Amino acid sequence: MSRQDPSNAGTNWSIGAALGAALGASACCTVPLALVSLGVGGAWIGSLTALAPYRWFFVAGAVGALGYAGYNEWRLSRQPDCDCETVFSSGPRRTLLSVGALAVVALVVSPWLVAPSPTAATQTARTAAMKATPPAAETSSSTPASYRQVVLRVDGMTCKTCPITVRKALEEVRGVYGAEATLEPPQAVVRFDPGKTSVEALTAATKTVGFPSQLNTDS
Template sequence: MTTPPDPAADRGARWGVAAAIGAAIAASACCTVPLLLVSLGVGGAWVSSLTAFEPYRPLFIAVAVGALGFVAWREWRVARLTGVDCDCEEDAVQPRTRRAILGVGVLAVVLLLASPWIVRAASGPPAPTVLTTDAPLATAQVVLAVEGMSCASCDVTVERALLNVDGVDAAEVSFEPPRAVVSFDPTRATVADLMAATTAAGYPTTPATDA
């Protein structure tokens, strides 16, 4: 004799997957979200504050994985109690539907957690940091030391923030050393403008003293 499915299992599946996706979004908030906003031309103190989530990224990842693990364990336990994929209660979500919800949740969490590397791969390898001496006379060049780059897409975010500044012709950002080489028109932009742009994206910069 089989036991009718417990509607609480249905609610648990929904809430567990929702918690996992929410934690995965928080885990990617320090990396992918600032990049998306900067790419759209959105900046400001509230955007830069998203990078404050970086120290908590491992915790959010653990919560996301733990929530999915709990839902999977709960589904396995319910399957053992019910014995078959029956639809014994009209108000209960069918087991196959719960498993579909779990599958969608797993896919969403994996994509969110992997988003910094996906963005990194889509953007291609970082350009080499090379100072040139044949720049046009109307172009100035500065090397900025970048603070706070720790994820796979941080350099892309800094590069996009710099390229969004009116008057910037080129920006090359590297992790090691954490530097940004920027070519810009000094009649349209200043070093202070460049520093303000990266700070608004969550990555403060200062002129490199060892350039």
């Protein structure tokens, strides 16, 4: 009579747990950016940033579960064949383990992969802080002479990918000709046509993707 091999089931469940933990590790950073890039919005996205303080717990959980899956597979490879019911045979199971491991690693390191380089981030921060005026060529070709530039204080940004999410949301607003967002300081510099949009529309756009903002009157 065949029986279910608990070791095989443990491998399958641990891979699933590793993927779940890795998704949690990226929920505060990469997931909101991916959703905004796909056109999905909503203030609920901002609640994902609440997971930021627990990111490394998720990372530890993903690594632990993946390690257990690898150890379990190693144990199975050393056992003699038995008349067991298995969800996957050894070949597909090892393929699943390899694909799962790659997916876990990709999710865990995704914030560093999609974030701008330190040099680019520093330059952007300097530009935003100085509220640099666009070059004449840019003003004549893509920005109207009557453009307005404002600085928004943005709340809720916790990682390097958050400014990218804010920038993408602002660039989707009709009438915006340029947007730059930085984590330090947590703000966005926006150039727009006041005849087509308004500060209220800009702050509504950042709030829709989970990052409330307001006009920085100190600038």
